[in-house]
Amino acid sequence: MIPEIGHFALILSFCFSIALGVLPMLGVYQKNTLLIWLAGPLVAAQLVFIAISFALLTWSFAVDDFSVIYVASNSNRALPMVYKVTAVWGAHEGSLLLWVLILSGWAFAVGYFSRNLPNDIRAMVLSIMGLVSVGFQLFLLYSSNPFLRFLPDFPLDGNDLNPLLQDFGLIVHPPMLYAGYVGFSVAFSFAIAALLSGRLDASWARWSRPWTNIAWVFLTLGITLGSWWAYYELGWGGWWFWDPVENASLMPWLVGTALLHSLAVTEKRGAFKSWTVLLAISAFSLSLLGTFLVRSGVLTSVHAFAVDPERGMFILVFLAVVIGTSLIIYAVRAPTVKSYAVFELFSRETLLLLNNVLLIVATMTVLLGTFYPLIYEATTGGKISVGPPYFNLIFAPLILLVLPLMTLVPQIFWKRSPTTDLIKKNIIPLLCSFILCAGLWISSDLEATNELNIQIILAVLFATWLFIALIKDLVGKLVSYKKAHQGSVFDGIRSLTLGYYGMLLAHAGIAICVIGVAVVSVYSVDKDLRLAPGDLVEMGGYQFEFKGLSQTKQANYTALTANIEVTNEAGERWIMKPEKRTYPVRQSQMTEAAIDAGFFRDLYLALGEPLTKGAWSVRIQVKPLVRWLWLGGLLMAFGGFIATLDRRYRAKKVTASGVGI
Amino acid sequence: MNSKRLRLFLPLIGFVVVCGFLYRGLMLEPSKLPSALVGKAFPEFSMPGLKQGQQLDQSMLIGQVALVNVWATWCPSCRAEHRFLNQIAEQFDMPIYGLNYKDDRGKAVQWLARLGNPYRFSVFDEEGSLGIDLGVYGAPETFVIDHNGMIRYKHVGVVDMQVWRELLLPLVEELQLAADQKVIQ
Numbered sequence: 058m059i060p061e062i063g064h065f066a067l068i069l070s071f072c073f074s075i076a077l078g079v080l081p082m083l084g085v086y087q088k089n090t091l092l093i094w095l096a097g098p099l100v101a102a103q104l105v106f107i108a109i110s111f112a113l114l115t116w117s118f119a120v121d122d123f124s125v126i127y128v129a130s131n132s133n134r135a136l137p138m139v140y141k142v143t144a145v146w147g148a149h150e151g152s153l154l155l156w157v158l159i160l161s162g163w164a165f166a167v168g169y170f171s172r173n174l175p176n177d178i179r180a181m182v183l184s185i186m187g188l189v190s191v192g193f194q195l196f197l198l199y200s201s202n203p204f205l206r207f208l209p210d211f212p213l214d215g216n217d218l219n220p221l222l223q224d225f226g227l228i229v230h231p232p233m234l235y236a237g238y239v240g241f242s243v244a245f246s247f248a249i250a251a252l253l254s255g256r257l258d259a260s261w262a263r264w265s266r267p268w269t270n271i272a273w274v275f276l277t278l279g280i281t282l283g284s285w286w287a288y289y290e291l292g293w294g295g296w297w298f299w300d301p302v303e304n305a306s307l308m309p310w311l312v313g314t315a316l317l318h319s320l321a322v323t324e325k326r327g328a329f330k331s332w333t334v335l336l337a338i339s340a341f342s343l344s345l346l347g348t349f350l351v352r353s354g355v356l357t358s359v360h361a362f363a364v365d366p367e368r369g370m371f372i373l374v375f376l377a378v379v380i381g382t383s384l385i386i387y388a389v390r391a392p393t394v395k396s397y398a399v400f401e402l403f404s405r406e407t408l409l410l411l412n413n414v415l416l417i418v419a420t421m422t423v424l425l426g427t428f429y430p431l432i433y434e435a436t437t438g439g440k441i442s443v444g445p446p447y448f449n450l451i452f453a454p455l456i457l458l459v460l461p462l463m464t465l466v467p468q469i470f471w472k473r474s475p476t477t478d479l480i481k482k483n484i485i486p487l488l489c490s491f492i493l494c495a496g497l498w499i500s501s502d503l504e505a506t507n508e509l510n511i512q513i514i515l516a517v518l519f520a521t522w523l524f525i526a527l528i529k530d531l532v533g534k535l536v537s538y539k540k541a542h543q544g545s546v547f548d549g550i551r552s553l554t555l556g557y558y559g560m561l562l563a564h565a566g567i568a569i570c571v572i573g574v575a576v577v578s579v580y581s582v583d584k585d586l587r588l589a590p591g592d593l594v595e596m597g598g599y600q601f602e603f604k605g606l607s608q609t610k611q612a613n614y615t616a617l618t619a620n621i622e623v624t625n626e627a628g629e630r631w632i633m634k635p636e637k638r639t640y641p642v643r644q645s646q647m648t649e650a651a652i653d654a655g656f657f658r659d660l661y662l663a664l665g666e667p668l669t670k671g672a673w674s675v676r677i678q679v680k681p682l683v684r685w686l687w688l689g690g691l692l693m694a695f696g697g698f699i700a701t702l703d704r705r706y707r708a709k710k711v712t713a714s715g716v717g718i
Numbered sequence: 719m720n721s722k723r724l725r726l727f728l729p730l731i732g733f734v735v736v737c738g739f740l741y742r743g744l745m746l747e748p749s750k751l752p753s754a755l756v757g758k759a760f761p762e763f764s765m766p767g768l769k770q771g772q773q774l775d776q777s778m779l780i781g782q783v784a785l786v787n788v789w790a791t792w793c794p795s796c797r798a799e800h801r802f803l804n805q806i807a808e809q810f811d812m813p814i815y816g817l818n819y820k821d822d823r824g825k826a827v828q829w830l831a832r833l834g835n836p837y838r839f840s841v842f843d844e845e846g847s848l849g850i851d852l853g854v855y856g857a858p859e860t861f862v863i864d865h866n867g868m869i870r871y872k873h874v875g876v877v878d879m880q881v882w883r884e885l886l887l888p889l890v891e892e893l894q895l896a897a898d899q900k901v902i903q
Contacts, residue, residue: 130795212797335729342733377737384730391726432739642792 060125063113064204067154070106070161071194073099077164077187081180085254096180100168103190104161111158114203115145124211127151127203133217133642135613143228144218149368150203152231156348157193159232160186160239167243167268174264181250182243189242192375200368217613217642226286234279234306238344240272241309244316245341248334249383252390257334262324265337267706269320273313274697280306281690289652294583294661294678296686299448304427305347308420312340315416317697318409326471328406331391332413338387342380343420348372350427405471412462419455423448453512460519460571463564464526483522486529490521516575524568527561559700563693570689576682583661583678589671597679599660600624604632606673614638616649619664619673623653635664635675659683755869760786760861761851768818768826768840778839780867783893784813785860785886787837787877788849790821791829793857799876800833806882807836812890816840819849819857862889865897 077099084092114127118141123129131151132144146152164186171179197203244265251261283306288296297303316336323333426447468482494517531553538549586594588603595601604620617637624630636649653660658681665674755761764775779786787803789796807814816837818826823842830840843849852861862871871889873881 207798214792216792331726339729373737373740376740380733381730381737384733388723388726388730428736428739431742 059113060117060122060204060206063110063117064202066106066110066113067194067197067204070103070110070157071191071198073103073106074187074190074194077103078184078191080184081187082184085177085181085184090176093176093180096183097168099187100161100164100183103187104165107154107158107161107194111145111154114151114154115142118142118145121215123213123215124206125203126205126207129207129212129215131216131218133215133613135642136215136218136223137612139228140218140223144222146231147218147222147227150197150201152235153193153197153201154203155232156235156239157190157197159235160190160193160242163236163239163243164190167246171264178250178254178256178264181253182246185246185249186242189246189379192379196368196371196375200371214642217640220614220638220640220647223613224286224290226282226290230279230282230286233275233282237272237274237276237279237306237313238309238347240268240275241313241337241341241344243268243272244337245383248337249386252334252386255390257330257392259324259327262320262333263706266317266320266324267701269313269317269337269340270697270701273310273317274694274701276306276310276313277690277694277697280310281687281694284690285687288683289650294650294663294676294680296577296683299426299445301350301427302347304423305343305350308423308427309340309343309347311416311420311423312336312343315413315420316340319413322406322409326406329410331387332410334387334391336413338380338383342376342383345372345376345379403469403476405466405469408462408466408469412459412466415455415459415462419452419459422451422455426451453516456571457512457515457519460516460523460567463567464519464523467530467560467564468526482529483526486522486525489525490518493521494518513575513579516571520568520571520575524565527565527568531561554703554705556700556703556705559696559698559703561696562699563696566689566692566694566696568689569685569692573682573685573689577680577686580681581678581683583676583680585665585674585676587668587672588675589673592672594677596677598626599679601662601677603673603675613642614640614647617664619662619675621651621662621675623660633660633662635662637664654684656684657681755853755861756872758869760863760867760869761848763841763848763851765848766842768816768823768830768842772839774839774841776867779815779863781865782813783865783890783897784815784863785890786815786817786863788817788819788852788854788857788859788861789840790819790857791825792821795876796858797833799858799878800836802878802882803836804834806877810890812894813838817848817852818842819854820844820846860886862886862893864893 077096080092080099081096084090084095117125117128118132119138121128121132121134121141123132127148127150131147132141136144144151146155164183167186168179168183171182174182247261247265247268251257280303283303284296287298288294316333316339319329319333319336322329464483464486465479468479494514497517534553534557535546535549538544538552539546542548542552544552582597584594584596588594588601590603590605592603593600600623602622602624604622607618607620609616609618615638617639618634619636621633621635622630623633631653633651633653635651638647638649640647648663648665650661650663652662658679661676661678661680663676665676667673760776760779762776764773766772767774785806787799789800803814806812814836816839818840820843823844826840826842830837841848846854852859858876860873860877861869862873864870870893871886873885875881877886
């Protein structure tokens with residue numbers, strides 16, 4: 058009975074979404090205030106019923122209702138309760154339901170926090186989000202219903218959750234990622250509403266900014282968590298695989314980053330309007346495309362999710378309708394009048410535009426690399442795969458070019474900027490980073506296995522330059538505040554906006570992340586070794602001794618644990634325990650790596666296969682600064698969050714749609 | 719329309735092209751995983767049967783066109799498929815052999831006792847080693863083998879009425895015809 062109520066709640070929510078997609082929009086065109094007013098209650102009703110539906114599916118998991126096909130294929134009696142609950146989004150149907158839940162949540166939040174918006178704009182935005190929701194719920198009901206039953210003959214026990222997904226990282230990774238993907242629907246809806254109403258102005262950009270920020274924060278967190286999860290759970294110490302599913306999340310992130318900055322220009326200078334609108338449409342379109350890639354099985358990937366052509370066709374049609382319609386609206390309604398904003402060649406506007414273009418080109422290269430196998434197969438019939446070599450060759454230099462621009466943009470002014478001033482500002486940071494890099498290079502001994510190339514050197518140099526310039530900028534601002542106001546340092550700190558601090562943190566995050574990537578890809582040592590009990594090896598300044606194996610039995614798996622004693626140069630000893638787990642229900646084996654995490658280096662031990670005479674193959678890796686990758690990611694997300702809290706987004710009721718600066 | 723307006727249509731055109739490729743991609747059916755084993759002899763094995771004391775090998779599959787069905791009690795879809803296999807076994811004079819894959823003997827015997835047994839016999843592949851030789855992705859999977867013990871087709875997923883009528887039955891009939899002609903000659 059419970060699953061049927063959940064199903065019914067989903068249908069009700071679907072009906073409310075249709076009403077939301079149609080009535081308020083109609084109200085705007087007929088100037089009917091009642092219909093416009095309806096947007097609020099409808100958004101709430103949509104959220105309530107989808108939440109009921111989601112809660113009841115969770116309930117079915119919690120009480121082991123294996124008559125529900127989806128529960129039977131993704132859960133098991135022996136599964137710990139926390140994984141029973143998170144198994145809800147462990148496969149296609151449930152993750153889609155979570156997607157719709159998050160979308161409804163976003164719509165409700167927009168409805169709640171945007172009460173100071175003009176009523177018609179607010180109604181239009183909510184209506185457009187309702188239409189997107191209709192598409193997804195239709196998909197759920199039509200081909201991905203999680204409430205279907207095995208009746209009358211249902212299994213006594215379930216098929217268990219994929220062991221790869223029985224992990225903390227996977228509990229939080231998908232919701233974050235989805236919140237990011239879906240979050241871009243807000244910027245998208247604002248853009249479409251602005252196009253339809255013809256009010257493409259600075260206040261539109263100001264309303265969009267905090268929402269875009271938050272969506273970007275979630276996406277950043279989602280990608281960071283995903284990379285971290287892949288690192289410790291997939292068992293081979295990689296942190297980015299250029300896998301189609303990863304690319305699918307990277308593309309909206311890149312475009313979203315471009316959108317954040319473009320919105321700033323549109324808000325403050327009234328320039329780049331068409332460009333910004335196009336970016337808003339693209340960011341969401343790429344999010345949808347990501348869903349299509351993951352869910353249709355068009356591209357096979359290590360993630361190996363659902364492969365189902367019927368679902369693929371549905372998403373393709375949905376994609377065509379949503380993106381096609383919005384691009385037609387864009388083509389017909391986008392302003393062609395040259396914006397009045399004037400700026401010179403060397404100005405903040407130009408550099409931001411340049412950075413934007415670089416980000417878009419980077420997105421294009423990822424898009425091409427992701428789709429190239431498909432294009433190749435469609436045109437020649439052959440199979441091909443595009444791997445890291447392509448991306449490292451094309452993508453990395455583009456991002457390298459972004460770094461110096463990131464350093465310069467905050468230092469120069471809108472409209473125009475004298476170049477001499479810029480040189481003066483950067484001599485010291487550049488010199489510092491040169492000395493720092495040189496010192497690091499001399500002091501560190503590079504293993505002969507990895508090649509040091511110009512790209513890596515430039516990456517570290519640019520990243521340190523960026524970091525030092527950020528600090529110098531902050532100090533400079535505080536000093537000049539002190540000179541002008543005679544206030545304390547604390548007053549100086551308070552005088553700067555949250556938006557500014559957010560920028561500092563996010564940019565510092567990028568610098569830290571780039572340094573991490575560069576160092577870990579050059580200075581990592583890894584070896585596959587054959588170890589028998591009592592064997593001793595030395596690697597990267599550490600000694601590893603294989604002590605032996607032990608077996609333990611857990612609720613839903615048995616584990617074979619190797620005890621490896623590590624000794625560092627200072628003579629300290631500790632034990633690391635890589636595991637091999639066997640999950641009986643799915644008959645699958647999992648490698649659980651042992652990781653000794655540190656700020657400056659990680660030790661990464663993975664147990665391979667048993668060899669003869671009690672020996673095992675063991676993979677040992679020493680990875681310097683690998684944590685910096687995710688630390689940088691977290692810092693970026695935190696920066697984005699801080700910037701969203703900036704006071705100027707909490708604007709008072711806007712009455713006229715004038716250009717505010 | 720002026721040329722500037724026309725330029726705004728460029729993203730739309732680009733998107734239409736991408737859609738074209740995506741459509742082609744769907745039509746390529748990546749889900750159809752061709753088995754490298756099609757056209758090859760059924761791999762050699764020597765294994766216990768599900769019945770205690772039974773010892774089986776690949777020679778016992780030769781002689782008639784047959785289905786080899788990979789099943790297990792831990793697989794909910796197998797349960798959905800089982801009833802239909804019973805029907806096939808009743809209606810057609812064609813052996814169905816089972817490959818009980820990575821399962822528990824007691825549970826498997828109980829399952830057959832309760833739900834009916836469509837199989838002439840079931841190979842008990844506890845470790846899944848025959849499954850590896852057959853390139854089994856998961857259960858259920860069904861192989862069509864001809865009278866020489868050659869693998870002719872592999873179906874991944876549940877065999878239901880539609881799969882049986884449209885894919886398996888025509889192939890089985892064709893193979894049986896060929897086998898009969900061989901005998902006559």
